[in-house]
Amino acid sequence: MPSAADPPNDRKRIQAVQTTLDIIDTLRERGIAGVTEIATEIGVSKGTVYNHLVTLEENDYVVKDEDDRYHLGLRFIDVSHQATSRVPILELAKTEVDKLAEKSDEMALFTVEEHGMGVCLYVAYGDQAVQTPLYVGHRSELHHTAVGKAILAHLPRERVEAIIDQRGLTKQTEHTITDRETLFEQLEEVRKRGLAFNEQETIHGLVGVGAPIKDQDGSVLGALSIIGPSSRLDEERFQRELPDMIMRSVNIIEINSTSL
Amino acid sequence: MPSAADPPNDRKRIQAVQTTLDIIDTLRERGIAGVTEIATEIGVSKGTVYNHLVTLEENDYVVKDEDDRYHLGLRFIDVSHQATSRVPILELAKTEVDKLAEKSDEMALFTVEEHGMGVCLYVAYGDQAVQTPLYVGHRSELHHTAVGKAILAHLPRERVEAIIDQRGLTKQTEHTITDRETLFEQLEEVRKRGLAFNEQETIHGLVGVGAPIKDQDGSVLGALSIIGPSSRLDEERFQRELPDMIMRSVNIIEINSTSL
DNA sequence: GAACGCTGTTTAGCACACCTGAACACTTAA
DNA sequence: TTAAGTGTTCAGGTGTGCTAAACAGCGTTC
Numbered sequence: 001m002p003s004a005a006d007p008p009n010d011r012k013r014i015q016a017v018q019t020t021l022d023i024i025d026t027l028r029e030r031g032i033a034g035v036t037e038i039a040t041e042i043g044v045s046k047g048t049v050y051n052h053l054v055t056l057e058e059n060d061y062v063v064k065d066e067d068d069r070y071h072l073g074l075r076f077i078d079v080s081h082q083a084t085s086r087v088p089i090l091e092l093a094k095t096e097v098d099k100l101a102e103k104s105d106e107m108a109l110f111t112v113e114e115h116g117m118g119v120c121l122y123v124a125y126g127d128q129a130v131q132t133p134l135y136v137g138h139r140s141e142l143h144h145t146a147v148g149k150a151i152l153a154h155l156p157r158e159r160v161e162a163i164i165d166q167r168g169l170t171k172q173t174e175h176t177i178t179d180r181e182t183l184f185e186q187l188e189e190v191r192k193r194g195l196a197f198n199e200q201e202t203i204h205g206l207v208g209v210g211a212p213i214k215d216q217d218g219s220v221l222g223a224l225s226i227i228g229p230s231s232r233l234d235e236e237r238f239q240r241e242l243p244d245m246i247m248r249s250v251n252i253i254e255i256n257s258t259s260l
Numbered sequence: 261m262p263s264a265a266d267p268p269n270d271r272k273r274i275q276a277v278q279t280t281l282d283i284i285d286t287l288r289e290r291g292i293a294g295v296t297e298i299a300t301e302i303g304v305s306k307g308t309v310y311n312h313l314v315t316l317e318e319n320d321y322v323v324k325d326e327d328d329r330y331h332l333g334l335r336f337i338d339v340s341h342q343a344t345s346r347v348p349i350l351e352l353a354k355t356e357v358d359k360l361a362e363k364s365d366e367m368a369l370f371t372v373e374e375h376g377m378g379v380c381l382y383v384a385y386g387d388q389a390v391q392t393p394l395y396v397g398h399r400s401e402l403h404h405t406a407v408g409k410a411i412l413a414h415l416p417r418e419r420v421e422a423i424i425d426q427r428g429l430t431k432q433t434e435h436t437i438t439d440r441e442t443l444f445e446q447l448e449e450v451r452k453r454g455l456a457f458n459e460q461e462t463i464h465g466l467v468g469v470g471a472p473i474k475d476q477d478g479s480v481l482g483a484l485s486i487i488g489p490s491s492r493l494d495e496e497r498f499q500r501e502l503p504d505m506i507m508r509s510v511n512i513i514e515i516n517s518t519s520l
Numbered sequence: 521g522a523a524c525g526c527t528g529t530t531t532a533g534c535a536c537a538c539c540t541g542a543a544c545a546c547t548t549a550a
Numbered sequence: 551t552t553a554a555g556t557g558t559t560c561a562g563g564t565g566t567g568c569t570a571a572a573c574a575g576c577g578t579t580c
Contacts, residue, residue, distance in 0.1 A: 013315040014567065016276035016538065021319045028342045035557055045540050050558065055273040059281045060375050068557055074372070074379040076340035077397030082288045083332040112334070115320050119334040137337030275537065276567065295528055305569050310529065328528055 019044060020052050024072070027062065032071045080137070087112060087121060089213065089221055089257045094122050096224065096249035101126040103245055104226050109134070111147040111210075112222040113155075116163035118148045121222070130206065130229050143169050143183055144176045146198035146210030147223040152183075153190035154212050154220045160187070175200045195243050198227075205230050209238065211246045213253050221257070224249055279304060280312050284332070287322065292331040340397070347372060347381060349473065349481055349517045354382050356484065356509035361386040363505055364486050369394070371407040371470075372482040373415075376423035378408045381482070390466065390489050403429050403443055404436045406458035406470030407483040412443075413450035414472050414480045420447070435460045455503050458487075465490050469498065471506045473513050481517070484509055 022042040027033055033041075039049045053070055056062040060075040084090065093110040100108035101124035110122040120138040142148030142163065152160050169178045177183045190196045198208035210225030226242050233242070282302040287293055293301075299309045313330055316322040320335040344350065353370040360368035361384035370382040380398040402408030402423065412420050429438045437443045450456045458468035470485030486502050493502070 013311045013318070014276055014280075015565095016274055016567080017280045017312060017315045018319075019539095020274075020277045020280070021315075021321070024339065028339050031342060031345070036555085046557080047541080047559080048539055051273045051538080052277060055277045055281075058273070059278070060377070061281070063374060071346055072339060072343040074340075074343050074374050074381075074397070075399070076336055076343045077379065077381070078399055079284060079288050079332060079397075080334075080336035080340045081395050081397040082291060083334050083336045085291070086331060114323060114334050117320070119337065121334075121337070135341050137334070137339075137341040139335070139338055279567095296526085306528080307530080307570080308568060311567075 016052075019048065020056065023049060023052050023056070024061070027070060027072050032065075032069050034069050038070075084121070087222070089253055090121055092253045092256050093213070093222065093224070096253055097122050097124045100124070100224065100226055100245055100249055101129065104228075104242060105129070106226050106228040106232075106242075107132065107134075108224070108226050109147070110222060110224055111145075111151075113142065113151045113220065116142065116167050118142050118145060118151065128228075128232070130227070132203070132206070132227065140202075141167055141170065143167075144172050144198070144201040145225075146196045146208035146227075147225045148210075149187060149190055149196035149198070150210040150212040150223040150225070151220050153187040153196065154214065154218070157184075160184075172202050173200055173204050177201065194247070196223075197238075198225075200230060207233055207238065209242050209246060211243070211250050213250050213257075215254075216258050224253075276312075279308065280316065283309060283312050283316070284321070287330060287332050292325075292329050294329050298330075344381070347482070349513055350381060352513045352516050353473070353482065353484070356513055357382050357384045360384070360484065360486055360505055360509055361389065364488075364502060365389070366486050366488040366492075366502075367392065367394075368484070368486050369407070370482060370484055371405075371411075373402065373411045373480065376402065376427050378402050378405060378411065388488075388492070390487070392463070392466070392487065400462075401427055401430065403427075404432050404458070404461040405485075406456045406468035406487075407485045408470075409447060409450055409456035409458070410470040410472040410483040410485070411480050413447040413456065414474065414478070417444075420444075432462050433460055433464050437461065454507070456483075457498075458485075460490060467493055467498065469502050469506060471503070471510050473510050473517075475514075476518050484513075 019042065023038055026038050026041050035046055035049050035053065039046045053062055053064070057064055060073050062070050063073045064070050090110070097108045097110050105126035105128040107126065107129040108124050109120055111118045111120050113119070117139045118141070120134060120136060123134060123136060140148065142152050152163070164180060169180065169183065171178050177186065194211060196210045198210070200207060206227060207230045208225050208227040210223050212223045213221045215221055224246050226246060279302065283298055286298050286301050295306055295309050295313065299306045313322060313324075317324060320333050322330050323333045324330050350370070357368045357370050365386035365388040367386065367389040368384050369380050371378045371380050373379070377399045378401070380394060380396060383394060383396060400408065402412050412423070424440060429440065429443065431438050437446065454471060456470045458470070460467060466487060467490045468485050468487040470483050472480045472483045474480055484506050486506060
């Protein structure tokens with residue numbers, strides 16, 4: 001009997017695999033790390049970490065440098081290529097995001113949903129674009145971004161409830177929506193307008209506009225957005241100009257993807 | 261005592277992790293697969309595969325679709341982002357590869373070595389470029405490509421020996437070098453000329469030119485190459501024009517990277 | 521429509537694989 | 551030299567991740 005004291009969630013299925021994934025996650029956060037460092041981080045013995053790292057290295061998933069420190073291997077790129085190929089509209093979205101970034105001079109991105117998280121699949125920077133800690137592959141919660149709310153607004157309510165239950169409504173800034181009902185009310189507006197806004201809900205001083213891309217059945221395939229500093233985006237630009245540009249791009253993608 | 265009958269290589273360290281990595285590899289090859297399919301592929305029981313998949317899914321590394329079939333998750337992109345950031349000259353190489361592709365009208369690429377394999381980190385297509393099954397993240401053996409030989413030529417001999425021992429000299433076409441001594445002779449020429457050629461050694465009808473990028477210590481950071489159909493690349497182009505273009509790009513990268 | 525054949529899922533139970541803790545070899549610093 | 555680090559190895563027992571079989575749901579087929 002496991003002392004009936006496991007944390008609220010289900011027991012993890014395969015402990016050894018969980019340990020390996022924890023090691024990978026530690027390496028992802030730190031970039032480079034040694035055996036002892038990882039062992040204390042994830043709370044297992046040094047010997048265990050060592051054996052896992054050897055197994056991962058034999059499979060080219062990690063690389064050991066000359067100082068016996070470990071980092072992630074390039075094999076992950078190979079694997080992620082296959083993962084990416086499951087998103088058929090990606091190529092269309094890329095050309096549109098490039099156009100949006102160029103025309104707006106701001107930062108533009110294409111994001112899809114997976115497991116209740118937003119995953120950024122493409123970014124383009126306009127001439128005046130802000131620098132944010134955003135990269136292809138970046139995962140973020142859905143409730144505090146423009147793309148996120150654009151996507152949530154077009155998922156079945158039960159699905160949204162499940163996502164909130166799993167991921168919560170963590171507060172990023174004082175403008176982040178942390179109340180369930182407030183969120184659902186705003187999602188209703190997003191649905192009416194076909195547009196979602198992020199008004200400093202993720203990072204202070206940063207705003208964004210986003211719109212969902214849907215297939216012929218009405219289910220969301222992803223979302224486009226433009227992000228910029230609140231100082232530069234006055235009412236006219238933020239409420240008219242940029243939304244119009246996004247909607248035009250969304251249209252192009254939707255038309256071209258149905259013809260596939 | 262393990263019956264002294266393990267295959268020639270070392271026993272695998274952690275079996276459970278190895279199983280999970282085999283599952284990931286199966287999904288990478290097939291794109292999408294069911295529990296039974298994977299189980300027969302890698303030779304373990306259905307229950308085992310199921311438990312592994314649940315663990316992987318809880319960590320967002322795989323996704324289950326509505327038909328109970330599994331595919332790789334986008335989380336791999338996040339991980340590979342960190343893996344990629346370890347290659348500092350990548351951004352420089354990208355702009356040069358773009359230039360090469362545009363000027364040559366052929367396909368150009370940037371490749372680095374890891375664990376004795378070549379990993380393609382960037383591709384660009386010129387207007388006339390051939391379509392090859394090549395993508396960012398693609399791994400290939402070093403002995404039958406232009407980039408591969410360019411890199412091998414500038415590694416210590418013992419390192420090259422070790423790589424051959426591990427990966428072998430598999431025959432891709434009738435032109436592939438499969439003899440150890442012949443390879444070392446050609447690497448000597450590559451070193452003299454600063455250029456490597458692939459004359460239909462990977463795919464019949466496909467040729468390539470490549471050159472290594474080195475740091476101030478003389479160790480290789482990667483390689484650039486141009487690939488095209490043998491029909492289009494006559495002597496003049498293949499032996500002078502393209503090599504000159506590549507060498508110029510290599511120079512630019514080397515100069516700009518030392519200033520970092 | 522019931523029996524089949526195919527899924528993915530669940531369960532029982534046991535061998536053994538994976539963890540831990542400590543010892544080891546080695547480098548760097550004091 | 552000593553000490554405090556590191557990564558690596560090892561013995562050993564516990565608990566875990568295997569296997570095999572049964573279960574539950576689908577479609578298809580006869």
